[in-house]
Amino acid sequence: MSDLGSTDTTRQSPSVLRSIGLLHGELRMLHGLSLLDYLVLGAIAEAEGRVVPVAELTASLKESGSRMTFVLRGLQAAGLIERDRRAGDRRTVEVTLTDTGRAQLAEAERTARTWLRRHAALQQTC
Structure with a gap:
């Protein structure tokens, strides 16, 4: 796992920040996802197959609409999500995970869980 070049050999636990x-770096390096990408994919996955309005994502993740649009465009370009306007109300944009997105999220989730277990073990030894 990456330690951002630290030369300190003592086993001090890192700050929360x-x-x-470090987790962001692992997700970026191994899966090409930012921490926010990972959170967005996770929020969509929690909808369990239903379409998710972008406004709902924006509110639940406390992000600005413009930031969410930027992130969603990147996820769509990577083939991880589909974005569509709601039939009957073209002002509402909805998103769903693609099969590729589901697989990418599952891999990133395994990485995050492994990283968190290791981090928790490090915290207990300090």
Whole structure:
């Protein structure tokens, strides 16, 4: 796992901010996902197959609409989600996971769980 080049050989636990940054780095390096990408894919997956309005994602993740649009465009370009306007109300944009997105999220979830278990073990040894 990446340690951002630390030369410190003592087993000090990293700060929460550094820990989140390290997890972000793992997700980016291994899966090409930012931490926000991972959170967005996870939120869509929690909808269990139903379409998710972008406004719902924006509210639940406390992101701005413009930031969410930027993230969703990237996920769509990568083939991880589909975005469509709601039939009957073209103002509403909805998203769903693709099969590729589901697989990518499952891999990223395994990485995150493994990383968190290792981090928790490190916290207990300090």
